[in-house]
Amino acid sequence: MSSTRxxxxxxxxxxxxxxxxxxxxxxxxxxxxxxxxxxxxxxxSLGTVYRNLQKLVADDRLQVLMHGRSxxxxxxxxRHQHFICENCDRVYDIFFETPxxxxxxxxxxxxxxxxxxxxxxxxxCKNCSS
Amino acid sequence: MSSTRxxxxxxxxxxxxxxxxxxxxxxxxxxxxxxxxxxxxxxxSLGTVYRNLQKLVADDRLQVLMHGRSxxxxxxxxRHQHFICENCDRVYDIFFETPxxxxxxxxxxxxxxxxxxxxxxxxxCKNCSS
DNA sequence: TTATTTGCAAATTGTTTGCAACGGT
DNA sequence: ACCGTTGCAAACAATTTGCAAATAA
Numbered sequence: 001m002s003s004t005r006x007x008x009x010x011x012x013x014x015x016x017x018x019x020x021x022x023x024x025x026x027x028x029x030x031x032x033x034x035x036x037x038x039x040x041x042x043x044x045s046l047g048t049v050y051r052n053l054q055k056l057v058a059d060d061r062l063q064v065l066m067h068g069r070s071x072x073x074x075x076x077x078x079r080h081q082h083f084i085c086e087n088c089d090r091v092y093d094i095f096f097e098t099p100x101x102x103x104x105x106x107x108x109x110x111x112x113x114x115x116x117x118x119x120x121x122x123x124x125c126k127n128c129s130s
Numbered sequence: 131m132s133s134t135r136x137x138x139x140x141x142x143x144x145x146x147x148x149x150x151x152x153x154x155x156x157x158x159x160x161x162x163x164x165x166x167x168x169x170x171x172x173x174x175s176l177g178t179v180y181r182n183l184q185k186l187v188a189d190d191r192l193q194v195l196m197h198g199r200s201x202x203x204x205x206x207x208x209r210h211q212h213f214i215c216e217n218c219d220r221v222y223d224i225f226f227e228t229p230x231x232x233x234x235x236x237x238x239x240x241x242x243x244x245x246x247x248x249x250x251x252x253x254x255c256k257n258c259s260s
Numbered sequence: 261t262t263a264t265t266t267g268c269a270a271a272t273t274g275t276t277t278g279c280a281a282c283g284g285t
Numbered sequence: 286a287c288c289g290t291t292g293c294a295a296a297c298a299a300t301t302t303g304c305a306a307a308t309a310a
Contacts, residue, residue: 007288007289009283009284009285009289010284011283011284011289011290013290013291029274030274030275031274043292044291044292045292045293046275046292047276047291047292047293048290050275050276051276051290051291054276066198067196069196069199069274069275069299069300070273070274071275083244113253113259114252114253115252115254116251117249117250118249118252119247119248119249120247120248121244121246121247122244122246122247123243123244123245123246124243137263137310138264139263139264139309139310140309140310141264141308141309143266144265159299160299160300161299173266173267174266174267175267175269176267176300177266177267177268177300177301177302178266178267180299180301181266181301199274199275199298200298200299200300201299201300
């Protein structure tokens with residue numbers, strides 16, 4: 001499934017999709033990416049966009065963030081958090097140091113093995129507070 | 131919309147749905163609640179279950195937690211966090227004190243007003259690690 | 261009585277999949 | 286030439302909605 005995997009091909013579709021998100025900080029949805037890519041490859045299908053996004057995620061070139069019922073894609077791989085505006089649904093990157101304590105499981109019980117965590121902040125963004 | 135609102139009615143459907151989740155700690159989905167309620171009211175429709183769950187959420191009697199593409203309902207209202215098993219998708223309540231610092235916005239920029247936050251831990255649960 | 265709620269079915273939204281044609285390597 | 290990838294359309298899953306009949310107050 002990964003493009004680093006044997007027999008993966010470099011298609012124009014994959015390349016254009018990557019170029020369209022690789023520096024994007026707005027956390028677009030598949031649909032928004034589809035709209036942008038269609039300007040460059042008008043006949044591309046939404047299915048192809050989804051398949052290539054999955055591929056980029058499998059290759060660890062993108063992260064996925066669920067918000068509401070849709071997935072948002074994020075090319076920023078370093079550990080970071082998100083602030084989500086409850087008014088406009090925009091997602092912002094937050095470099096907020098989450099306490100190491102979360103990892104070192106001061107958990108109620110040692111029954112769980114924690115492998116990752118995610119902190120999301122909700123509120124109103126600058127754009128919406130004016 | 132709220133049942134505390136003027137003209138709200140106490141229907142058998144609402145009462146049964148509430149009884150079925152009010153002490154439940156398993157974070158069921160609407161479908162799972164539907165299955166349980168159907169044993170008591172066989173002719174209830176899924177739409178009615180959804181509408182009553184919305185009502186309970188609007189009335190602050192339930193919290194919603196998104197996981198994957200579905201909403202999970204949680205009658206526990208006190209601030210708490212969740213541990214989600216990546217193997218079986220079960221959701222557990224975690225009483226983990228999140229640092230107050232998260233609220234008092236030591237944020238990169240004062241452009242945001244944070245009104246809430248949510249921390250989710252991912253890993254493997256006891257049931258799945260054996 | 262009468263406005264809210266229900267059951268049912270159809271509509272919506274976001275995403276995935278089957279398949280024949282296409283195109284990298 | 287081989288087999289991964291595409292476009293298209295249909296399938297899906299979770300949730301919402303329109304509407305006439307039912308029912309709580």
